[in-house]
Amino acid sequence: MALFLDLDNTLLPSKEAYTYAISQCAINWKERGLGGNFLELYESARKQVKSQLKNHSSNRLRLLCFKLVWEMLRSNDARQNSEKLKNPSNDSQNSMISHGFQTEDIQDILWMEERYFFHFLQFYAEEKKKESYEKLLFPLLVSLSKEFPIYLTTNETLRTQLLKAQGFLPNGFRFTLITSEEVGFEKPTKEFFQYVIGKARENPTDCILLGDNWKDDIIGASSFGISCIHIPEMWGDGDGIKEINEAEQSIGGNGGGLGPSPKNIWRAPNIISGLTHARSWLLKRQK
Structure with missing residues (x-):
């Protein structure tokens, strides 16, 4: 048996815990002045990860979502910088060297994952009471x-x-x-x-x-x-x-x-x- x-x-209650954690992460993001709309970036990243890793447990890793958020954020920055250039001949080179995140961004990516699980477990600590x-x-x-x-x-x-x-x-x-x-x-x-x-x-x-x-x-x-x-x-x-x-x-x-x-x-x-x-x-x- x-x-x-x-x-x-x-x-x-995982759905409630997830919603709470992400909403608190959005507050942390804004307080840290990281730029962009966190909720929009995260939702877009989450959908891409879920689609790419369909039926694989890795599609649930928040760290993959946060990494992709930074890639999307830096890609947006690169496009905006390219549009501001007066010399069109430099566009391609500028986009290429601005692509991807910087080494110092890794600290923020790991920090966001830590914040997510902190808020996630904070929700459960109160819920179980x-x-x-x-x-x-x-x-x-x-x-x-x-x-x-x-x-x-x-x-x-x-x-x-x-x-x-x-x-x-x-x-x-x-x-x-x-x-x-x-x-x-x-x-x-x-x-x-x-x-x-x-x-x-x-x-x-x-x-x-x-x-x-x-x-x-x-x-x-x-x-x-x-x-x-x-x-x-x-x-x-x-x-x-x-x-x-x-x-x-x-x-x-x-x-x-x-x-x-x-x-x-x-x-x-x-x-x-x-x-x-x-x-x-x-x-x-x-x-």
Whole structure:
């Protein structure tokens, strides 16, 4: 028996943390007088990195985005300087020698990455103090980890997820962390879930997964015979579990036609009801 848990936006609010960190980085950027519109530069860089490294865990590295931000910033500077030259014959040479960032820019690139993770973890340090985590989620996670082996399965880099786990998850919570970086493939690929099942050394039919992403988590895991609980919202209202029928599954469980119709899938209104149902399911499988 094993419990597979997605981490981001299932056990911890990554979207909110990301938004907070980037907004604070924009403030730091302006205070440092680095020029340009940080939010526009960063979003453009992020899209380019995601597209270039599609389905590769490196597409999530903020450092790559910050490096590209500086390249874009210096490229813009070079164009502006070239336009100001009165002698057109010097344009080509000026653009060439102004291309790229300078050695001293590296300090600012690394500084921005440090600022990003500082704000990211600052958000979690405050978020984890909420009663919904301290009184409900954290005690349940610790209790479950004493009953069943727990595997956190994530599409991210190892360093980032270690920082999140250290800064947010409760003491006494035992788990095995599996990231797409160490696997070499992202969810929902068969390679990722083959690795997870091999690591757990369990029969897939004796395992259950909880996740927020229909395609990456639910479709990916259920294609290997793993039962799944879809949790669209971490803290939605209600406590009832709804089994997703085949008609809903065929249209992607409200996620849009995503492959063959899987079996044994439920939808939970929040993480607490999802974990509670998973515990009952695992206990029944033990008998």
